[in-house]
Amino acid sequence: MAPNPNQLPVITFNTKTLNRSNGAWQSTSHALRGALENYGCFILATDKVSSDLRDTMLELAKDLFHLPMETKVKNTSDLLGFGYGKYASMPLWEYFGIEGGATIEGTQSFTDLLFPSGHKVFCETAFQYMKLLSEIDHCVMRMVFDSYGVDAKECDRMIDSTLYLSRFMKYRSPREGEGIMGLFPHSDKSFLAVLDDDVKGLEIKMKNGEWIYPEPSPSTFIVLAGEPFMAWSNGRIHAPVHQVAMRTSEKEVRNSLGLFSFMRATVEVPEKLVDDEEHYLQFMPFNQIEFLKYVTTEEGKASKCAIKSYCGVTSAGAD
Numbered sequence: 001m002a003p004n005p006n007q008l009p010v011i012t013f014n015t016k017t018l019n020r021s022n023g024a025w026q027s028t029s030h031a032l033r034g035a036l037e038n039y040g041c042f043i044l045a046t047d048k049v050s051s052d053l054r055d056t057m058l059e060l061a062k063d064l065f066h067l068p069m070e071t072k073v074k075n076t077s078d079l080l081g082f083g084y085g086k087y088a089s090m091p092l093w094e095y096f097g098i099e100g101g102a103t104i105e106g107t108q109s110f111t112d113l114l115f116p117s118g119h120k121v122f123c124e125t126a127f128q129y130m131k132l133l134s135e136i137d138h139c140v141m142r143m144v145f146d147s148y149g150v151d152a153k154e155c156d157r158m159i160d161s162t163l164y165l166s167r168f169m170k171y172r173s174p175r176e177g178e179g180i181m182g183l184f185p186h187s188d189k190s191f192l193a194v195l196d197d198d199v200k201g202l203e204i205k206m207k208n209g210e211w212i213y214p215e216p217s218p219s220t221f222i223v224l225a226g227e228p229f230m231a232w233s234n235g236r237i238h239a240p241v242h243q244v245a246m247r248t249s250e251k252e253v254r255n256s257l258g259l260f261s262f263m264r265a266t267v268e269v270p271e272k273l274v275d276d277e278e279h280y281l282q283f284m285p286f287n288q289i290e291f292l293k294y295v296t297t298e299e300g301k302a303s304k305c306a307i308k309s310y311c312g313v314t315s316a317g318a319d
Helices: 023-038 051-065 104-114 120-148 152-160 227-232 288-295 298-302 306-311
Strands: 010-013 041-046 084-087 090-099 162-172 181-186 192-197 202-205 220-225 242-245 253-263
Touching: 010 023, 023 041, 023 120, 051 120, 051 162, 051 253, 090 104, 090 181, 104 120, 104 162, 120 152, 120 162, 120 192, 120 220, 120 253, 152 162, 227 306, 253 288, 288 298, 288 306, 298 306
Parallel strands: 010 041
Antiparallel strands: 041 220, 084 090, 090 162, 162 253, 181 242, 192 220, 192 253, 202 242
């Protein structure tokens, strides 16, 4: 059954809402927090990334997928979802990840690896684009911390510890005999993701079990919370199940850009978000990079919610 075309909350980032001395910052922060608690995601409307930069980035990303396989597989990583990915179980999906993709050093290293003779335009454009997405990530984090009343210094500590993975994704239309699923249902293992798609395909499951599918737009992004963010919030923030399905009857390719955040520092629930009644401590402190390794184990793969299995607290009233 095709999902219902319900709409996600829309949060606007502009000069007014991003001014912390302006009342609009507070109201936007509360709306953003509410969206993450109730939906686990929202549509971000912003002019922070120009349409020209976005279009150029989408076109340049296509160069990656035209490379020979022996070049693609050079982009390796021991971490789940990093490096290069193409799986027999998900034949429609292919991706490249750049560790440290919001830094010029990480982007240059990736470019040198896949384009030994150089690709200056790709390197400069990818860095500029992903750097802007990292600034969006920072703003989301600061608004969430503000809305919960958590010390801004703690937010600074988290932001300073962030490892960013920039990812370029391609989904092709299914061939005869293939299913439509590009990416099977899952919840993200990143802290936050900022996603930019050029064609429909992303489908998000709501708490009530209904599915929605956002309309891509050159001026909007999808911001999506992962299981580690849910744990940090002591279960308040929702980490939604989502998938990618190529339902169109037309022969087309879906291109997607994304920036995913991971914390190097220990993640722990702030004292402010713990009480003895409704919000007893649900998660112990954890290392997100070690959590990524756990997800690849048999226990992690079998878990309905990996973060709960990894560091969830078992106590009276707990799940």
